[in-house]
Amino acid sequence: MTAKRLRAVVALAVAGAFVLAGCQSGNDADEAPDTSASDTAAASDDAADAADDAAEPAGDNIILANITEPQNPLVPTSTNEVQGGRLVDLLFAGLVYYDAGGNAINEVAESIETEDSQTYTVTLNDGWTFTDGSPVTAQAFTDAWSYGANANNAQLNSYFFESIEGYEELQATEDGDEVDEDGNPIPIPLAAPDAKLSGLTVVDDTHFTVKLVQPESDFPLRVGYSAFYPLPEAAFADMEAFGQNPIGNGPYKFNGPDAWQHEVSIDLIPNPDYQGGRVAQNDGIFFKSYTSPDAAWADLQSGQLDITDLVPDQYLQTFETDLGDRAVNEPAAIFQSFTVPDRLPHFGGEEGLLRRAALSHAINREEITATIFDGTRTPANDYTSPVIAGWSDSIEGADVLEFDEAKAKELWAEADAISPWDGTFKIAYNADGPHQSWVDAVVNSIKNTLGIDAEGDPYPSFAELRTKITDRTIETGFRTGWQADYPSLFNFLGPLYGTGAGSNDGDYSSEEVDSLLSQGLNASNIDDAVAAWQEAQSVLLSDLPAIPLWYQNSLGATSEAVGPVPFGWNSVPLYYQASK
Amino acid sequence: MGWYLGRRVLQAIPVFLGATFLLYLMVFLLPGDPIAAMCGERGCAPAVETALRARYHLDQPFLTQYLLYLKGLLTGDMGVAYSGRAITEVIATAYPVTIKLALMAMAFETIFGVAAGLVAGLRRGGIFDGTVLVLSLLVIALPTFVIGFVAQFVVGVQLGWLPTTVGANQSFMALLMPAMVLAGVSLAYVLRLTRTSVSENASADYVRTATAKGLTRSRVVGVHILRNSLIPVVTFVGADLGVLMGGAIVTEGIFSVPGVGNTLYMAILKGEGPTVVSMVTLLVIVFIVTNILVDVLYALIDPRIRYV
Numbered sequence: 001m002t003a004k005r006l007r008a009v010v011a012l013a014v015a016g017a018f019v020l021a022g023c024q025s026g027n028d029a030d031e032a033p034d035t036s037a038s039d040t041a042a043a044s045d046d047a048a049d050a051a052d053d054a055a056e057p058a059g060d061n062i063i064l065a066n067i068t069e070p071q072n073p074l075v076p077t078s079t080n081e082v083q084g085g086r087l088v089d090l091l092f093a094g095l096v097y098y099d100a101g102g103n104a105i106n107e108v109a110e111s112i113e114t115e116d117s118q119t120y121t122v123t124l125n126d127g128w129t130f131t132d133g134s135p136v137t138a139q140a141f142t143d144a145w146s147y148g149a150n151a152n153n154a155q156l157n158s159y160f161f162e163s164i165e166g167y168e169e170l171q172a173t174e175d176g177d178e179v180d181e182d183g184n185p186i187p188i189p190l191a192a193p194d195a196k197l198s199g200l201t202v203v204d205d206t207h208f209t210v211k212l213v214q215p216e217s218d219f220p221l222r223v224g225y226s227a228f229y230p231l232p233e234a235a236f237a238d239m240e241a242f243g244q245n246p247i248g249n250g251p252y253k254f255n256g257p258d259a260w261q262h263e264v265s266i267d268l269i270p271n272p273d274y275q276g277g278r279v280a281q282n283d284g285i286f287f288k289s290y291t292s293p294d295a296a297w298a299d300l301q302s303g304q305l306d307i308t309d310l311v312p313d314q315y316l317q318t319f320e321t322d323l324g325d326r327a328v329n330e331p332a333a334i335f336q337s338f339t340v341p342d343r344l345p346h347f348g349g350e351e352g353l354l355r356r357a358a359l360s361h362a363i364n365r366e367e368i369t370a371t372i373f374d375g376t377r378t379p380a381n382d383y384t385s386p387v388i389a390g391w392s393d394s395i396e397g398a399d400v401l402e403f404d405e406a407k408a409k410e411l412w413a414e415a416d417a418i419s420p421w422d423g424t425f426k427i428a429y430n431a432d433g434p435h436q437s438w439v440d441a442v443v444n445s446i447k448n449t450l451g452i453d454a455e456g457d458p459y460p461s462f463a464e465l466r467t468k469i470t471d472r473t474i475e476t477g478f479r480t481g482w483q484a485d486y487p488s489l490f491n492f493l494g495p496l497y498g499t500g501a502g503s504n505d506g507d508y509s510s511e512e513v514d515s516l517l518s519q520g521l522n523a524s525n526i527d528d529a530v531a532a533w534q535e536a537q538s539v540l541l542s543d544l545p546a547i548p549l550w551y552q553n554s555l556g557a558t559s560e561a562v563g564p565v566p567f568g569w570n571s572v573p574l575y576y577q578a579s580k
Numbered sequence: 581m582g583w584y585l586g587r588r589v590l591q592a593i594p595v596f597l598g599a600t601f602l603l604y605l606m607v608f609l610l611p612g613d614p615i616a617a618m619c620g621e622r623g624c625a626p627a628v629e630t631a632l633r634a635r636y637h638l639d640q641p642f643l644t645q646y647l648l649y650l651k652g653l654l655t656g657d658m659g660v661a662y663s664g665r666a667i668t669e670v671i672a673t674a675y676p677v678t679i680k681l682a683l684m685a686m687a688f689e690t691i692f693g694v695a696a697g698l699v700a701g702l703r704r705g706g707i708f709d710g711t712v713l714v715l716s717l718l719v720i721a722l723p724t725f726v727i728g729f730v731a732q733f734v735v736g737v738q739l740g741w742l743p744t745t746v747g748a749n750q751s752f753m754a755l756l757m758p759a760m761v762l763a764g765v766s767l768a769y770v771l772r773l774t775r776t777s778v779s780e781n782a783s784a785d786y787v788r789t790a791t792a793k794g795l796t797r798s799r800v801v802g803v804h805i806l807r808n809s810l811i812p813v814v815t816f817v818g819a820d821l822g823v824l825m826g827g828a829i830v831t832e833g834i835f836s837v838p839g840v841g842n843t844l845y846m847a848i849l850k851g852e853g854p855t856v857v858s859m860v861t862l863l864v865i866v867f868i869v870t871n872i873l874v875d876v877l878y879a880l881i882d883p884r885i886r887y888v
Binding site for chain 1: 613614616617618619620624625626627628630631632633634635639662663664665669670673674729732733736737740743744745747748832833834835836838842843845846849850851
C-alpha cells in the first residue's frame with residue numbers, strides 16, 4: 001500500500017514536472033552561443049509579469065513602425081529588397097537623397113559635375129563622419145563601390161556598378177576544375193579579391209572622379225540608391241559583423257549592439273553627427289517585425305504601432321474613409337504588366353503584334369483596379385510611373401491601353417487570318433503573392449471580350465516562377481513588374497526592354513528602342529533625355545513587349561498620435577519626418 | 581526500466597538520421613531556385629550568382645550537400661542562413677518563445693481540460709456537461725485563425741485588455757492570448773477525452789468496491805477514477821506538445837510571435853534548406869523525447885504497465 005501510494009505521488013510529481021521537463025529542453029536551446037534576443041526571453045521567463053512591456057522602448061517621441069525581417073545582412077551593396085532597404089536608407093547617407101517628390105537632393109555631395117555625361121567629378125562636403133568617428137572621405141565611397149562590384153564579394157547589388165569602367169574585369173570568370181550537378185564546370189571569379197573599379201579615381205579626401213563605360217545622363221539621379229552608400233574602413237575588416245551591426249553616416253544609428261533583435265525588432269536612434277537634410281524629427285524609430293499585415297493592423301488600431309505600410313485586404317475598401325488624412329493611397333514607382341514572349345506560338349512577328357494589341361484592348365483596367373484592388377492600383381498610361389519626373393499620360397500610342405471590345409475583336413480576327421488561334425491563353429503568377437484575384441480578372445476580361453479560353457497559371461512560389469522565366473522554359477504569358485531603384489524614366493525602360501538587358505524576360509529586341517534609349521543617356525541635359533525616352537515608349541506601346549496593366553499605389557496608415565506622414569517616391573514612409 | 585530507456589534512446593539515432601535525410605531531400609526537391617528568389621525580379625550579375633551558389637554549397641550534388649550539412653551538424657555548426665546569421669543563433673532566438681508559448685498552452689489545456697472533463701464526466705447528462713459539450717464542439721469546428729482574429733480584435737483592439745501582438749514584448753500577459761487560442765482546440769479534445777474516460781471508470785467495479793470500503797468521495801474521485809482516466813489524456817497531451825511547437829504557424833502569424841512557426845514559414849518561403857532542416861529536426865527530437873516521457877509516465881500512472 002505504501003509503495004503504491006508512493007508511486008502515485010511520484011506519478012503526480014512527474015506529471016507536474018512534465019512542464020518543467022519541457023522547460024529544461026528550452027534552456028538547452030538557450031545555451032547556444034547567443035547573447036542577444038534569447039537571453040532577454042529566457043530572463044523574462046522568471047519575472048514574466050514584472051517584465052510586462054519592458055522590451056518596448058518607453059519614450060514620448062519614439063515612432064513605432066512595421067518591418068519584416070530583412071533577408072540579407074545590412075550591407076548597402078547587398079541590400080536589394082525593401083525591408084533591409086528602409087533600414088539602410090536611414091543608417092547611411094549617400095551622395096544624394098530623394099525627397100518626397102523623387103527629386104535628388106545633394107547630401108554628402110557638394111556637387112556632381114560633368115561635361116560629357118561620361119566623366120563625373122564628385123565634390124564632397126567637409127566634416128561628415130561615420131558613427132565610429134572616422135571621416136567620410138572620397139575613398140569611403142570608391143572602396144565601397146569597388147567592394148560591391150567585385151564578384152569575389154558576391155554582392156546582390158553589384159550590377160548597379162555595371163556602367164562604371166572596370167566593372168567587366170571585376171565580374172569576369174573562368175571555368176574552374178570543379179563541376180556542378182549537371183557536369184558543367186563551375187566558373188570562378190578572375191579578379192583579385194581586393195581589385196578596384198578602374199573608373200574611380202580619388203583626387204583627394206573630398207574629390208573623386210567617376211568614368212562611365214558610356215555616357216549616362218541620369219547617373220547623378222542614380223547615386224542616391226543604397227548600393228552607392230559609402231562604407232567606413234572598419235567595414236572591410238569584418239563585413240559579416242558589419243552587416244549585423246552597421247556603422248553608417250545616416251540620420252539614424254543602431255541603439256547599441258543589441259539593437260537588432262532578429263525577427264523581433266530593430267531599435268534606431270538619431271545620429272547626432274548627421275549633417276544632411278534628412279534631420280530626425282523624433283527621438284528614435286522602433287521597427288517591429290511582422291509576418292502578416294493583419295497583426296500590424298491590429299497593433300495600429302490599438303495604438304501599439306504608429307506607421308504601417310501594410311494594409312490588410314479586408315480594410316482596403318474602408319481604410320481611407322476611416323482614417324482620413326492618416327491613410328496613404330497614391331501611385332508609386334511600381335509598374336505592373338504581363339509579358340507574352342515572341343517565342344510563344346502565335347505571338348511571333350506580325351501575328352504577335354496584333355494579338356498583343358488585342359489582349360491589351362480586351363482588358364478593362366479601370367474596372368479591375370476599382371473592383372479587385374479597391375482603388376489601390378492606378379491604370380497605366382505608359383511603362384513608367386507618375387512619381388517620376390518627366391512622366392506623361394499622353395504618350396503617342398497610349399490608346400492601346402484603353403478598353404475597347406470592338407477593336408480587340410477586330411485585331412484578334414486579323415491575327416487569326418494569319419494563323420488561326422488554338423489552345424488556351426495563360427498568365428503565370430506566383431501563388432505566394434497576392435496575384436490570383438487580378439490574374440483571374442484579367443484572363444476573364446480577355447476571355448469574355450475575345451471569346452477564347454484563358455486562365456491563370458499559378459506557381460507555388462516566386463522562386464519557382466522566376467526559375468522558369470529565367471531559364472526561358474515558360475510556355476505561357478507571365479506576370480512581370482518593376483519597382484524603380486532610383487527615380488528616372490530610364491530605370492523603367494533600359495533594364496527591361498534594352499536588347500539583352502538583365503530583366504528583359506521576354507527577350508525583346510528593337511534597334512529603334514535601343515538607339516532612343518542610348519540617345520537619352522547621351523543627352524547633355526535631362527530634358528532632352530526625357531524626350532528621347534518618351535519616344536522610345538511610344539515604340540514600346542506599339543510593340544508591347546510587356547502589356548502594361550497598372551501602377552501599384554503606396555499604401556499605408558499612421559496612428560492618431562503621429563498624424564499624416566509623407567511616403568517617399570519608393571513607397572517607403574519618410575520615417576525621419578514623423579513625430580508625436 | 582534502464583534497459584528500456586537505453587533502447588529507446590538508441591532507437592532515436594536512426595530516426596534522427598532518417599529524418600534529417602528525408603527533410604534535406606524534401607527541401608532539395610522543392611521546386612524553384614533560392615538564389616533566383618534572393619536576386620529578385622531583376623536578377624544578379626552571373627558572377628555574383630555563381631559565388632552565392634558556391635557559398636551555400638548549392639552548386640554541389642545533393643549527397644555532397646547533405647553530407648556537408650551533416651558534418652557541420654556533428655561539429656555543432658549548422659551553417660549560415662541567407663541573412664548572414666548562424667542558424668544556431670536563429671534557433672536560439674526562435675525556440676525559447678515558442679517553448680514558452682507551447683508550455684503555457686499545454687498548461688491551459690491540461691488544467692482546464694482535465695478539470696472541466698472531470699466535472700462533466702462525473703455529472704454526465706447534466707447542464708454543465710451539455711454546455712461544455714456544445715462549447716467544445718464549437719471550438720473544434722472553428723478554424724484556429726477565426727478564433728485568433730476574433731480574440732485579437734475583441735480582447736486586444738476593442739477592449740484593450742491584452743496586447744494585440746507579441747513581437748518584442750514577450751511577457752506573460754502578451755503571450756496569454758496566443759497561448760489560449762493555441763490551446764483552444766486541444767483543450768476541447770482533452771476535455772472530451774477526460775469526460776469519456778471518467779464516466780467509464782466511474783461505473784467500474786473497482787470504484788464501486790472503493791466506495792463500498794467507505795473511502796471518501798474525494799479519494800475515490802481523485803485517486804481511483806481520475807488517475808485511471810488520465811492515461812489517454814497523457815498520451816494526447818504528450819503528443820500535443822510537439823504539435824503545439826511545430827504547428828503554431830497560424831497562431832504565431834496572427835499574433836506576430838517571433839517563434840519557430842514564423843521563422844520556419846519565412847525559411848520555407850526563401851527555400852533556405854539548412855534552416856528548415858535544422859528547425860524541423862529539433863522538432864523531431866522534441867517529439868521523440870516527449871514520446872519517451874509519455875511511455876515512462878504510463879508505467880508510473882498505471883501499475884499494470886511494466887517495462888523490462
